[in-house]
Amino acid sequence: MKENAFFPEIHGNFGFGCMRLPMKDGKVDYEQFKQMADAFIDAGLNYFDTAHGYISGQSETAIRDCVAARYDRSRFLLTNKLTEPYFNSQEDIRPFFESQLALCGVDYFDFYLMHAQNARNYKKFQACRAYETAYSFKEEGLIRHLGISFHDKAEVLDMILTDHPEIEIVQIQFNYVDYEDESVESRRVYEVCEKHGKPVIVMEPVKGGSLVNLPAEADQIFRDLGGGSNASYAIRFAASFPQMAMVLSGMSNMEQMEDNLSHMKDFVPLSETEKAAVARVCGIFKGLHLIPCTSCRYCVEENECPKGIRIPDMFSALNSYEVFHNWNSAFYYNSSLTGNGHGKASDCIRCGKCEKVCPQHLPIRKLLQDVAARFEKQD
Numbered sequence: 001m002k003e004n005a006f007f008p009e010i011h012g013n014f015g016f017g018c019m020r021l022p023m024k025d026g027k028v029d030y031e032q033f034k035q036m037a038d039a040f041i042d043a044g045l046n047y048f049d050t051a052h053g054y055i056s057g058q059s060e061t062a063i064r065d066c067v068a069a070r071y072d073r074s075r076f077l078l079t080n081k082l083t084e085p086y087f088n089s090q091e092d093i094r095p096f097f098e099s100q101l102a103l104c105g106v107d108y109f110d111f112y113l114m115h116a117q118n119a120r121n122y123k124k125f126q127a128c129r130a131y132e133t134a135y136s137f138k139e140e141g142l143i144r145h146l147g148i149s150f151h152d153k154a155e156v157l158d159m160i161l162t163d164h165p166e167i168e169i170v171q172i173q174f175n176y177v178d179y180e181d182e183s184v185e186s187r188r189v190y191e192v193c194e195k196h197g198k199p200v201i202v203m204e205p206v207k208g209g210s211l212v213n214l215p216a217e218a219d220q221i222f223r224d225l226g227g228g229s230n231a232s233y234a235i236r237f238a239a240s241f242p243q244m245a246m247v248l249s250g251m252s253n254m255e256q257m258e259d260n261l262s263h264m265k266d267f268v269p270l271s272e273t274e275k276a277a278v279a280r281v282c283g284i285f286k287g288l289h290l291i292p293c294t295s296c297r298y299c300v301e302e303n304e305c306p307k308g309i310r311i312p313d314m315f316s317a318l319n320s321y322e323v324f325h326n327w328n329s330a331f332y333y334n335s336s337l338t339g340n341g342h343g344k345a346s347d348c349i350r351c352g353k354c355e356k357v358c359p360q361h362l363p364i365r366k367l368l369q370d371v372a373a374r375f376e377k378q379d
Contacts, residue, residue, distance in 0.1 A: 001044045001266060006169075006199035006245040007145070009077060009110070013239055013246055014264035015047035016040050017203065019054040019296065020250035021062055028055060028062040036257045037067050041075060043265045049201075049248055051081040051115060052100060056301050064105030078106055081115035081149060082130055090128045097137060112143040113171060116298075116359055117160060118152035131164050145169060149203065151359035154188035161196040169245065171201040173294070173359070175211060176237045176282045178204075183292070183361060190243065199245035205238040206231050206249070208294030208312075211285070215323045218284040221277050231256070232263040233270070237278050240269040290322060291315045291367055292360055299354035299364065307343035311354060311364060314345055314371045321374060333375040345371035 004010040022029040022036070037048075048067060050059045060080070067076055086096050101107065112134055114125055125131065137143045147169035150157050161167060170193050178184040193200050206212055211234040214222075222230055231249075239247045247264070251257050270278065293315040300311055317333045338344045345368040354364045 004245060009144075010246060011044050011046045012264065013244065013267055014045055014235075014260065015049055015201070015246045015248040016045070017248035017250035018048060018050045018059045018063060020252045021055060021059060022252050022254075023055075028058045030062065030066055032254060033062055034066045034070070036251060036254055037070075039254070039257050039261065041071065043261050045261075045265070046075065047077045047079070047246060049079045050104070051083055052086060052096075052103075053083055053298070053301055057103075060100065060103040064103060068105035073106065077110040078104060079111035079113060080104065080109045081113045082125075082134060083115040084121045084124060087128060087130070090130070090133055093128065093130060093133045097134075097142070101142070108141060109143045111145045111147055111169065112137065113146075113169075114148040117148050117150045117156075118359075119156045120356075122156070122160060126163075131166070135166055147171065147201075149201075150189065151361075154185050154192045157189055157192045158195070161192065161198065165196075167198065169201060170198045171203055171248075173204045174200070174202045174238050174241075175205050175207050175234055176278050177207055177211065177285050178292075179282075181292070190241065194243050198243075200241075200243050202238040202244060202247040204294045204296075205247050206234045207292070208296065210290070210292075210294070210319070213320075213323070214281065215284065215288065218281040221280050221284075225274060225277055228263060229259050231259060233274060233278055233281075235260065236263060236267070236270050236274075239264070239267055288322060290319045291362070293319075293362060294360065296359060298357045298359065305343075305354060306351060307347045307349060308341050309343045309345065309348060309368065310337050311368070313337050315367065318371050318374055330375050333371075344376060345369070346376055 001012045004013060022032040048063060050063055052060060080100050082093065087093050114130060134146055138146055145168045146166060148167055149171035151173065172189050173184055174186045174190060178186040180187055190200060212230050214230055222233055235247055235249060238244065249260050251260060293312055295312040295316065297312055305311065314333065314337055317337065348365060348368045350365050352365065358364060
């Protein structure tokens with residue numbers, strides 16, 4: 001395994017994102033998570049990533065019970081984040097931070113990120129002196145490295161990094177579909193990190209799973225390469241850029257862990273032939289005009305839709321219908337996604353709470369109308 005080029009304490013360049021852990025009966029499946037964590041650490045890797053809102057708070061406690069309680073602190077690195085809904089003043093930040101340490105069962109965080117920074121919430125972080133407060137935690141030894149996760153345009157990131165040169169690392173959304181996307185600006189955001197000399201952590205390398213289940217034509221392009229899963233090409237694409245310190249993957253079962261370890265334990269950058277294949281797949285994928293939702297679930301977990309609409313699942317169902325044109329998507333919508341306290345897409349009251357927290361800046365209210373038009377008028 002190659003030494004990390006930016007942080008020697010990080011083993012390799014692949015991290016375990018804990019936003020999509022294995023679930024059973026609405027709870028994190030501890031037994032499977034333990035098996036996955038063991039496989040990850042046994043492979044020589046050590047970087048875990050969480051946040052307070054992940055899985056409605058279950059991510060932090062699962063890490064406490066399945067990782068921190070079972071491994072010496074020297075065996076793993078842990079990243080957590082300061083998220084906007086959980087503080088309203090500078091005085092709120094320390095108690096929240098201390099609660100995160102307790103929930104995770106650790107005495108310090110290796111990395112602590114100002115979470116989901118954008119032009120809107122950055123003003124609140126500034127007003128509450130969040131960066132200065134977090135830096136004081138570093139001076140006290142409660143965090144080792146200070147960084148940000150980011151969801152906005154390149155010019156906004158440039159402003160933040162200019163305002164706060166003490167930032168040590170930047171986490172960005174980066175994958176081959178978003179690389180030249182005008183709404184996400186992955187390439188331009190990455191170039192801002194290069195300009196400021198900041199190492200990069202990649203989130204959403206498979207775009208919430210969208211780059212795994214590909215349409216037949218795109219899938220065949222990767223099959224013709226003679227090896228590797230669809231996920232492997234997406235993750236290796238992101239990891240192949242020189243400023244990348246880490247690529248995260250949110251894994252929800254042991255099969256995904258094993259697949260990712262097969263190509264990231266001993267990482268090899270994409271070859272020119274593989275890069276050409278990725279470019280062809282990207283062209284096909286973009287031609288489908290799918291909803292670019294990554295299923296982060298901020299719209300439903302941190303925001304609690306007043307109608308209980310399962311927004312990410314509905315967008316996934318519509319995307320699946322557009323790719324595969326199968327009746328299963330409509331059946332899934334009508335049998336599983338609605339009822340039992342969950343509203344239909346047409347039940348949206350257009351309050352806009354979901355759009356305020358969407359990292360992709362999606363016009364969710366309009367897209368829910370598209371979902372209703374597709375699934376609620378079918379026989």
